[in-house]
Amino acid sequence: MxxxxxxxxxxxxxxxxxxxxxxxxxxxxxxxxxxxxxxxxxxxxxxxxxxxxxxxxxxxxxxxxxxxxxxxxxxxxxxxxxxxxxxxxxxxxxxxxxxxxxxxxxxxxxxxxxxxxxxxxxxxxxxxxxxxxxxxxxxxxxxxxxxxxxxxxxxxxxxxxxxxxxxxxxxxxxxxxxxxxSTVQALIPYKSLVDLTNNVKHTVASQDTKLERHLSASVEGLLQDFKGSLSRKFQSSLDAVGWPKAIADVSTITSDKLDDFEASFKEFLLLQEPIYGALDRSSEKPYPALLTMELMVAPLIMRFKFHFEGKRPTNRLDKPEWYLTHILELIKDHAPFLQDYVQGIVQATEYKEYDVKNDFIRLLLGAVERKIRLSAPAMLDSPEILSHAIHEALRFDKTLRENEDYVPPGQTTDWQGTVQVYLGNREWLKTWLRVEKEFAVARYTQIMEDVDAWQPAYDDMGEKEYIIPTKSAEKLMDLLEIVTERYRPLPVLEHRTFLLDIQLDILLAYHRHIRGLVDQHESLTYSFVRVMPGAASADELNTMGIEGLRNLCQWLSSVEYVSTTLKDWAEDVFFLEMYKEISERTQKIINPLNSENEDSEPEDMASRTRLDENGTIFDESVKGFGSLSKRIQELIVRNITKDVFGSMKSYVSLRSWPQIEMSDVGPQPAVLQDPLVSHHDYEDDVSPELYQPLTLLTHSLEFLAATMPTRQFTTLYRQVAMEMQDFMWQKIIMKNSFSELGGLQFARDVRVGLWGASRRWIKKPENYHRKLRDASILLSLQSAKANSPPAMVSYDQDKKSKDQGPTTRTLAQIMAVLFDEDLEVGMVKRRLEEIGVLHLGINEVKDVIRRRVECWR
The missing domain is CATH 1.20.1270 (Substrate Binding Domain Of Dnak; Chain:A; Domain 2)
Structure with a gap:
C-alpha cells in the first residue's frame, strides 16, 4: 500500500x-x-x-x-x-x-x-x-x-x-x-458569468467573501459596459429624431432615423431583465421603469432641476403651481409621440404590459417628489404656503387621474399621488391640519359675526316646497362643501377622515350657537319671575308675538337646511365609501352633536358597539340637528298657542253655555245639527270673545305660511291644532254644561271661527281637529225629552251610507243607545258612526254627552 x-x-x-x-x-x-x-x-x-x-x-x-x-x-x-x-x-x-x-x-x-x-x-x-x-x-x-x-x-x-x-x-x-x-450574442457569456457567480455564492462565498465580491464586481462592471455602449447608441438615435423636443408629427422624421430609433430602443431593452430582474407580473407593486424611458426622461429632469432647484427666478417657494404646470405641459407635449409611436414599439417586445406614457409620467414625478422634499421643510415657517402647496398638489394629482388616467405601470392598487410626500411626514401633516382647522374656524367666525347672519338667503324661492335657508346656514354649508371638495382627492382614509373633524367641529359650534339662542329665548319667554310685572325689556319683546316667531322660524330654517343638506351629502359616493372604510376599521363612533343634546334619548349600549351597515356618515349629526329642530318647533307652537290661549281668558270664563233655552229662539233648522255644513244666511257669527284669539291665530298662521315651506307649515299647523283641540277640550268642553243652543254656538265657533281661520291655507282643517269635530256633533244634537218616544226612523231600517252623510238623530236616541248596557260595543260604534262620530271612544262620547244639560245620566 x-x-x-x-x-x-x-x-x-x-x-x-x-x-x-x-x-x-x-x-x-x-x-x-x-x-x-x-x-x-x-x-x-x-x-x-x-x-x-x-x-x-x-x-x-x-x-x-x-x-x-x-x-x-x-x-x-x-x-x-x-x-x-x-x-x-x-x-x-x-x-x-x-x-x-x-x-x-x-x-x-x-x-x-x-x-x-x-x-x-x-x-x-x-x-x-x-x-x-x-x-x-x-x-x-x-x-x-x-x-x-x-x-x-x-x-x-x-x-x-x-x-x-x-x-x-x-x-x-x-x-x-x-x-x-451582436448584443444578443454578447448576453450569452454574460448570463453564463451570472450563473457562475450564483453558484459560487452558494459554495465558496460562505468561506471567503473576497471571491464573491470579485465576481459580483465583474458582473456589475460588464453590465455597466453593456449599458454604456447601448445607451450611447440609443442616445444617438434620440438626437437624430430631435428628442427631447416635442415630436408632434412622426411623419416629419425620415424612415432611416425611425428605423434606427426602433432598433436601438429594442436593443437597449435587452438589458432590462439583467439590470432589474425578471418582470414579476403577479405582484401588486409597480413594474420597474424601462431603461429606454429613463434615458429619454433624463434631459427633461435636468432641465427641471435647472429651472426649479437652482437660483433661477422660476424657483419660488410660494409658487408650486409653476413646476407642477411645467410637468403637465411636458406630458401634454410628448404624449402624442409616446402613445402613437413608442407604444407600438413596446407592444412588439416582451414588455407590452407597459403604458409608456404612464412610465414617462412616473419618471417625471420622481423629480416632482424630490422637489417637494426639498421645499417642504422651508415651508414650515410659513404654514399658509405649505397649505397652498398641498392644495396645488391635490389639484395636480386629480388632473393626472382624471385627464391622463395615470396609474404606475403594473400597480393594481390606487395611486396615492404626490400629495402623499407631504402627508407621509407627521410633522408636515400636523402643521397642515392645524392651518386648515384655523382657516375653517376663522371663516366660520366671520359668517356668524355678519349682522345679516339670520336673514333669509333669498327673498323668494319661487317654490313653497323648499326651505329658504338663512345666510349663515347657506354660507356654513358652502364652507363645508369647500372643505369636502378640497380634500376629496386624498387617497388615504386616515387623511380623509380629518375633514370630518373639521366639519364636525364647525357643525358642533353652529349647533351650540343656535341652541344657546333657543335657551335664551325660552328663558326670557317662560320665566316665572319678572322683576317688574307688566314691563318687558327689549330682549323680552323680541321673544313675543310675530318678532319672537320670526326668530324661531329663522333658527328652524337654519337647522332644517343643514339637516337636509347633510342627508343629501350622506348619499354621496365619497361619504358612502368613507363610511364603509370606517365601519370596517372601528366598532364605535360617538358624535358630539348627539352627546351635547340634552333632549336625546339614551341609546342601547349594544347598538353602539358597531356601526349600522345601512347607516351613513352623517347619521348622528342629522340626529342631533333633528332633535334641535323638534325643540324649536315645540317653541313655535308654544309661542303661537301662548298668545292665543292668553287672549282666550274671557272665552274660557263664559258661563252662558247652559243658560240658552231652545224655546227662547224657536226651532232651529236641521242644518245646524251638522257643524260641517257651510253656513248660509242663517245667523252664524262666532262668539265675540273669540275675535281676538282668532285674529292672533290668523296672523301667526299667515306668517308661518309665508315663511316656511308647505310641508313644514303643515307639520307646525298639525301641532298647533292639537294644542288648540286639547285646550278647548279641557278648558271649555269638560268644564261647562251646554244647552242645545249653547252646543250649536260652540259648533259655530269651531267651524266658522277656528276652522275658518285656517281654511285659507289648509283645505280641510277639520281633519286636524277630529275630537272637536265629533264633540261639536254631540253637543249640537237636537234635544228631546227623556221620556219621549224614539224617532219614527228605526236604527234597523233605512240606513244611510256614508256617502249620503250622517244620519239625523236626537240626543235622546243617542243616549238610549249609548247607555244601553245590553248593546255590544260594535253596535254602539256603528250607531255613532251613523251620525258622524268617528274618532272618539265610547267613554269619551259619554263624557261629552254628559256635558249636555238634558242628559239624565
Whole structure:
C-alpha cells in the first residue's frame, strides 16, 4: 500500500477543477503561448478589400475623399492594434499567474505525497503507537495529520479559485468582443458569468467573501459596459429624431432615423431583465421603469432641476403651481409621440404590459417628489404656503387621474399621488391640519359675526316646497362643501377622515350657537319671575308675538337646511365609501352633536358597539340637528298657542253655555245639527270673545305660511291644532254644561271661527281637529225629552251610507243607545258612526254627552 493510496479521496468538485486545470495546462503547453484563442476563422483579405472599396467609391467624386478615409482607417487600425496588444498582455499575464499557481499546487502535492509515505512507514514500525502506550507521540501524529488535511483543503480551494477566475476572465473577454457585433450574442457569456457567480455564492462565498465580491464586481462592471455602449447608441438615435423636443408629427422624421430609433430602443431593452430582474407580473407593486424611458426622461429632469432647484427666478417657494404646470405641459407635449409611436414599439417586445406614457409620467414625478422634499421643510415657517402647496398638489394629482388616467405601470392598487410626500411626514401633516382647522374656524367666525347672519338667503324661492335657508346656514354649508371638495382627492382614509373633524367641529359650534339662542329665548319667554310685572325689556319683546316667531322660524330654517343638506351629502359616493372604510376599521363612533343634546334619548349600549351597515356618515349629526329642530318647533307652537290661549281668558270664563233655552229662539233648522255644513244666511257669527284669539291665530298662521315651506307649515299647523283641540277640550268642553243652543254656538265657533281661520291655507282643517269635530256633533244634537218616544226612523231600517252623510238623530236616541248596557260595543260604534262620530271612544262620547244639560245620566 503506497502513501498516495492512504490520502483521502478528492471531492467531485475538486476532481472536476483539477481536470479543468490539467486540460488548460495541456492546451497551453501544446500551443506554446499564453494567448487564448476565442474565434478561429479564415479571412479572405482580397474579397474584403474589394467589398470595402465598392461600398465607399461608387463614382469618381468619391475618390476625392480617399485620403481622409485612408487616415480614418489608419487611425482605426492603430486603435484596434493597440487594444489587441493590451488584451494579449492581460491574457498572458493572467495565464502566467495561473501557471505559477498550478506549479505551486503541484509542488505542494508532491511534498504531501512524500510526507504521507514517511508517515505510513513510521506507523508500521511503531509498536508503541499500535499498542497505545505512547500517548504523547499519538497526539503529535494526529495533530500533524489534521494540519496536513487543512493544507490539502487549502490547495483544493486554491485550485477552485484559479479555475473560477480563469473562467470569469474568459467569459468577460468573450462578452466584450461579441458586444461589438451582436448584443444578443454578447448576453450569452454574460448570463453564463451570472450563473457562475450564483453558484459560487452558494459554495465558496460562505468561506471567503473576497471571491464573491470579485465576481459580483465583474458582473456589475460588464453590465455597466453593456449599458454604456447601448445607451450611447440609443442616445444617438434620440438626437437624430430631435428628442427631447416635442415630436408632434412622426411623419416629419425620415424612415432611416425611425428605423434606427426602433432598433436601438429594442436593443437597449435587452438589458432590462439583467439590470432589474425578471418582470414579476403577479405582484401588486409597480413594474420597474424601462431603461429606454429613463434615458429619454433624463434631459427633461435636468432641465427641471435647472429651472426649479437652482437660483433661477422660476424657483419660488410660494409658487408650486409653476413646476407642477411645467410637468403637465411636458406630458401634454410628448404624449402624442409616446402613445402613437413608442407604444407600438413596446407592444412588439416582451414588455407590452407597459403604458409608456404612464412610465414617462412616473419618471417625471420622481423629480416632482424630490422637489417637494426639498421645499417642504422651508415651508414650515410659513404654514399658509405649505397649505397652498398641498392644495396645488391635490389639484395636480386629480388632473393626472382624471385627464391622463395615470396609474404606475403594473400597480393594481390606487395611486396615492404626490400629495402623499407631504402627508407621509407627521410633522408636515400636523402643521397642515392645524392651518386648515384655523382657516375653517376663522371663516366660520366671520359668517356668524355678519349682522345679516339670520336673514333669509333669498327673498323668494319661487317654490313653497323648499326651505329658504338663512345666510349663515347657506354660507356654513358652502364652507363645508369647500372643505369636502378640497380634500376629496386624498387617497388615504386616515387623511380623509380629518375633514370630518373639521366639519364636525364647525357643525358642533353652529349647533351650540343656535341652541344657546333657543335657551335664551325660552328663558326670557317662560320665566316665572319678572322683576317688574307688566314691563318687558327689549330682549323680552323680541321673544313675543310675530318678532319672537320670526326668530324661531329663522333658527328652524337654519337647522332644517343643514339637516337636509347633510342627508343629501350622506348619499354621496365619497361619504358612502368613507363610511364603509370606517365601519370596517372601528366598532364605535360617538358624535358630539348627539352627546351635547340634552333632549336625546339614551341609546342601547349594544347598538353602539358597531356601526349600522345601512347607516351613513352623517347619521348622528342629522340626529342631533333633528332633535334641535323638534325643540324649536315645540317653541313655535308654544309661542303661537301662548298668545292665543292668553287672549282666550274671557272665552274660557263664559258661563252662558247652559243658560240658552231652545224655546227662547224657536226651532232651529236641521242644518245646524251638522257643524260641517257651510253656513248660509242663517245667523252664524262666532262668539265675540273669540275675535281676538282668532285674529292672533290668523296672523301667526299667515306668517308661518309665508315663511316656511308647505310641508313644514303643515307639520307646525298639525301641532298647533292639537294644542288648540286639547285646550278647548279641557278648558271649555269638560268644564261647562251646554244647552242645545249653547252646543250649536260652540259648533259655530269651531267651524266658522277656528276652522275658518285656517281654511285659507289648509283645505280641510277639520281633519286636524277630529275630537272637536265629533264633540261639536254631540253637543249640537237636537234635544228631546227623556221620556219621549224614539224617532219614527228605526236604527234597523233605512240606513244611510256614508256617502249620503250622517244620519239625523236626537240626543235622546243617542243616549238610549249609548247607555244601553245590553248593546255590544260594535253596535254602539256603528250607531255613532251613523251620525258622524268617528274618532272618539265610547267613554269619551259619554263624557261629552254628559256635558249636555238634558242628559239624565
Amino acid at each position: 503506497s502513501a498516495v493510496d492512504t490520502l483521502p479521496p478528492l471531492s467531485a468538485a475538486a476532481a472536476h477543477n483539477a481536470a479543468l486545470l490539467d486540460g488548460t495546462t495541456h492546451r497551453h503547453a501544446q500551443g506554446g503561448h499564453s494567448n487564448v484563442v476565442v474565434f478561429e476563422q479564415t479571412i479572405d483579405v482580397e474579397e474584403d478589400v474589394t467589398d470595402f472599396f465598392d461600398a465607399r467609391f461608387s463614382s469618381r467624386k468619391d475618390l476625392a475623399n480617399i485620403k481622409t478615409l485612408l487616415n480614418q482607417q489608419t487611425e482605426l487600425g492603430q486603435d484596434l492594434n493597440h487594444k489587441l496588444q493590451e488584451s494579449k498582455e492581460r491574457t498572458a499575464q493572467v495565464l502566467r499567474q495561473a501557471q505559477t499557481q498550478s506549479k505551486l499546487a503541484l509542488n505542494s502535492l508532491q511534498d504531501l505525497e512524500s510526507s504521507a509515505l514517511d508517515l505510513e512507514e513510521q506507523m508500521e514500525n511503531s509498536e508503541a503507537f499500535a499498542a497505545g502506550k505512547n500517548k504523547r507521540d499519538q497526539r503529535s501524529m494526529i495533530e500533524e495529520l489534521s494540519d496536513l488535511q487543512k493544507r490539502v483543503q487549502a490547495l483544493e480551494d486554491a485550485k477552485r479559485y484559479i479555475v473560477v477566475l480563469s473562467r470569469t476572465q474568459k467569459l468577460m473577454s468573450e462578452s466584450r468582443e461579441l458586444l461589438q457585433t
